[in-house]
Amino acid sequence: MKIAISYPPIVNERGQVAMVSQNRNVQYFKEPTYLLPVIHAQAATWLRDMGYEVLWDDGNSQLKTFDRWYGDLLAAAPDMVVFESTTPVMKFYWKLVDRLKGDLPKTVVVMTGFHSMRRPAETMEQSRTDIVLRSNHVDFTLRRLVPYIDEHDDWRQSCELEGLWIRREDDTFRDTGNFKQVEPLDLSPDVDRDLVQWKNYAYENGNFLQTPGTYATSVIRDCMFGKCTFCRYNGPDLTFSIRSVEKSLDEYQRLIEDYKVKEIFDDSGVWYRGKQARQFARGIIDRGLHKKGVYFGLNTRFAYLDEETIALMGKANFRFILVGLEAADEYTLRRLNKGYLPRHIIPNLEWYTRYGMHPHLTIMIGYFWQTREMLDQTVNMVREAMFKGLARTLQVTICTPIDYTPYHAECIDQGVLLTDDYDDFDMSKIIVSTPLPHEEYYRAVREMYGVALHPLFLARQVRFLASGRRRDWQFLFTYGWRALRRVRQHIYNLTRAGTSGGDGPGGCGQSTTD
Numbered sequence: 001m002k003i004a005i006s007y008p009p010i011v012n013e014r015g016q017v018a019m020v021s022q023n024r025n026v027q028y029f030k031e032p033t034y035l036l037p038v039i040h041a042q043a044a045t046w047l048r049d050m051g052y053e054v055l056w057d058d059g060n061s062q063l064k065t066f067d068r069w070y071g072d073l074l075a076a077a078p079d080m081v082v083f084e085s086t087t088p089v090m091k092f093y094w095k096l097v098d099r100l101k102g103d104l105p106k107t108v109v110v111m112t113g114f115h116s117m118r119r120p121a122e123t124m125e126q127s128r129t130d131i132v133l134r135s136n137h138v139d140f141t142l143r144r145l146v147p148y149i150d151e152h153d154d155w156r157q158s159c160e161l162e163g164l165w166i167r168r169e170d171d172t173f174r175d176t177g178n179f180k181q182v183e184p185l186d187l188s189p190d191v192d193r194d195l196v197q198w199k200n201y202a203y204e205n206g207n208f209l210q211t212p213g214t215y216a217t218s219v220i221r222d223c224m225f226g227k228c229t230f231c232r233y234n235g236p237d238l239t240f241s242i243r244s245v246e247k248s249l250d251e252y253q254r255l256i257e258d259y260k261v262k263e264i265f266d267d268s269g270v271w272y273r274g275k276q277a278r279q280f281a282r283g284i285i286d287r288g289l290h291k292k293g294v295y296f297g298l299n300t301r302f303a304y305l306d307e308e309t310i311a312l313m314g315k316a317n318f319r320f321i322l323v324g325l326e327a328a329d330e331y332t333l334r335r336l337n338k339g340y341l342p343r344h345i346i347p348n349l350e351w352y353t354r355y356g357m358h359p360h361l362t363i364m365i366g367y368f369w370q371t372r373e374m375l376d377q378t379v380n381m382v383r384e385a386m387f388k389g390l391a392r393t394l395q396v397t398i399c400t401p402i403d404y405t406p407y408h409a410e411c412i413d414q415g416v417l418l419t420d421d422y423d424d425f426d427m428s429k430i431i432v433s434t435p436l437p438h439e440e441y442y443r444a445v446r447e448m449y450g451v452a453l454h455p456l457f458l459a460r461q462v463r464f465l466a467s468g469r470r471r472d473w474q475f476l477f478t479y480g481w482r483a484l485r486r487v488r489q490h491i492y493n494l495t496r497a498g499t500s501g502g503d504g505p506g507g508c509g510q511s512t513t514d
């Protein structure tokens with residue numbers, strides 16, 4: 001069997017490309033950021049190792065136009081195509097699937113991703129999709145499913161592998177029940193970097209101060225915390241699975257020694273904590289990997305890592321710490337079930353900064369309850385953190401209900417959604433009714449991005465140079481212009497017809513990175 005794991009280029013009317021892949025909310029960007037979908041890449045590697053022909057078909061990172069991508073896919077005529085869904089691109093996918101089934105009627109179309117896994121019947125009804133995967137363990141599920149289809153002509157009737165919705169010959173569909181929530185991640189292979197053409201993802205990514213950079217095979221799948229109401233990792237159907245420290249260290253060593261990468265980012269929803277975090281950092285030091293000039297980065301939460309662990313991570317050469325600052329008022333943090341409070345923010349950031357790391361704040365605005373006072377508290381906290389040098393970069397997104405998370409369900413229950421057209425859920429504008437006019441939130445976003453150009457912030461970066469750390473010099477001189485370019489993009493999006501732009505990739509919840 002030939003299997004294509006496919007990401008079509010999705011371009012909006014402004015020429016911006018949708019960045020779709022696991023862990024992130026879709027956003028449209030003119031300046032590209034190419035994100036490696038790690039679980040799908042593991043699936044591709046595993047199927048290839050099992051002897052199947054695999055086509056790694058990421059039209060975005062391969063710089064294809066939609067027409068070229070589609071033409072190439074038709075020419076390849078795979079037996080199976082695997083897509084990844086999320087709310088704002090569902091309508092696009094449903095149309096695409098029907099077109100593809102018209103052109104390649106024998107190809108089995110499999111839909112993965114958080115939207116369709118929570119609403120499988122909808123995708124079956126709205127398109128000619130053959131199978132919806134309800135599990136985020138795409139690699140484990142495909143590893144079982146592909147051989148089954150390969151060996152059973154009657155798979156539409158007979159397949160009982162768990163966690164699937166399958167279309168029968170007569171166009172009805174059936175549900176094979178719940179999927180396995182926890183999988184032994186050590187069984188799934190490390191991503192084959194050559195198969196996925198890793199260099200396509202190694203440069204255009206704001207998480208990397210040095211290039212080439214790459215994403216590690218994630219140590220945690222979904223999230224160990226998993227309670228934040230807006231996050232796709234929250235749900236009764238989800239828990240988390242974990243990869244061993246040693247296996248991950250082996251991969252880091254290979255990436256550094258064989259592939260000569262300069263920065264490695266782990267895009268787990270939230271990275272290790274406690275004992276495992278310390279074991280990992282010690283392992284990096286014991287193997288001498290901290291002396292190779294390579295930086296390490298991760299997603300984490302406030303009130304998660306203690307000072308001892310952070311100190312060890314500093315020694316091990318960790319740099320980029322992406323942390324969600326969803327709001328700075330207690331009411332919102334409690335309502336979002338974030339598990340931290342405003343008083344945790346500054347002390348946590350002080351630790352990261354003390355041990356030489358570069359915290360990146362991912363801020364959200366536009367909750368349907370957010371008052372002027374709440375909004376101001378967030379803006380003031382962000383200004384304080386940035387001016388004091390406690391955070392180096394930031395990115396602000398509109399909290400958009402997607403993928404039928406608890407927040408999405410709450411917006412529906414409360415009747416605050418202003419649209420039910422999935423195309424409007426692309427994080428480019430506020431789509432809930434709010435206590436303040438929407439323009440007030442957009443103004444707050446502009447104000448927060450403006451911090452990156454503020455003399456106080458710039459002066460603080462110059463003072464960091466006295467530390468003598470190479471990363472601080474790189475930050476100011478190498479990364480600075482890249483950051484400016486991206487800030488310009490956000491401000492462009494924000495000032496365009498009063499809408500608000502988000503940005504790049506991200507791990508923790510709705511966060512995205514710059």
Ligand code: SF4
Nearest residue numbers: 223228231269508509
């Ligand atoms: S927002 Fe972050 S901490 Fe919260 S459930 Fe999602 S990944 Fe986990």
